[in-house]
Amino acid sequence: MKTASVIKCADQSPVTQEQLAQINRYSRRELTAQEVYVFSLILCDNEIDRDYERFTSHGLQKLSQLFLGKTGIFDHNPKGENQMSRIFATQVVEDTSRVTQIGEPYCALKAWAYMVRCEKNADLILEIDAGIKKEVSVGCSVERTECSVCGADIRAGACSHVVGKEYDGMLCHRILINPTDAYEWSFVAVPAQMSAGVVKGRLPSSSVPEGDLLKALDGSRDVTLTKGQVQRLKDHIHSLEGLAQAGEEHLLYLRKKAVAMSALALPGLDSKLVEEMVSPMDLAHLKKYVDGVCHTANQTLGLQTQFSSEIQGAPSQAVYDNHEFLI
Ligand SMILES: [Zn+2]
Known part of the structure; x- marks a missing residue:
């Protein structure tokens, strides 16, 4: 879901003292700058995503607290050996030169994560540096999901509005209100394999909303049809x-x-x-x-x-x- 990627930038330069202090809040012993590798990533933003869902900028602020200390894993597989990196700092960054589809200033949740420089992590560090490992997705839960047209709580019963359709020139989508928990973030090689239930948005995306049948069959993903459809x-x-x-x-x-x-x-x-x-x-x-x-x-x-x-x-x-x- 949420556009999320590793940012290739000056973060691969030597770790600052401030960062080291933040990292050492999560480590059992004091790590030195030489022992850690730091990279930054965009976890999610307030743009409408491929599943026609978006976080609010307030929701991003909430997530910035929830993601502190959360481990990064692979393909949403929470096995211990998969937990290679940990987020130690987050910040909601605003891009004033860009507005979202609904006309709000674009903002994104940026995070900084660290890994221990060791033989086991060497390949992953190389892949991040080379830009091969860059797709990430987040697993979180929200208090409610609202229809952007009528404000109905989707979990309480769907309204008649169809996501992806325009009403009075406005694209119908779901607004993710008040994140309550952040489970993890993950490098994903094949996003379609994300486990439903943990990762927001994957389960609904495979079924086709009523009234939007032909549009959903655009060949961009696998879909499941009901008998009626x-x-x-x-x-x-x-x-x-x-x-x-x-x-x-x-x-x-x-x-x-x-x-x-x-x-x-x-x-x-x-x-x-x-x-x-x-x-x-x-x-x-x-x-x-x-x-x-x-x-x-x-x-x-x-x-x-x-x-x-x-x-x-x-x-x-x-x-x-x-x-x-x-x-
Ligand atoms: Zn509605």
């Missing part, structure tokens, strides 16, 4: 098939007419050639072509055809009769 999709495909059949018939009719009217307007033109010419045309071009040859036929032969107006609608029996006659 499958039926709705089938009905939709069925109605499209009917429309496609009608469209095919209309195209066929227009092609025949194009050939017939070309024979009148341009008698020197081979009808086979006209057939080949019009067969790849889409509806708009075909209509224009038929309009054109009807017009020419009218002018050169003084025919009182009604075709121009009639081809806008469905073919009538009268047109078919005329068409047969013209051939």
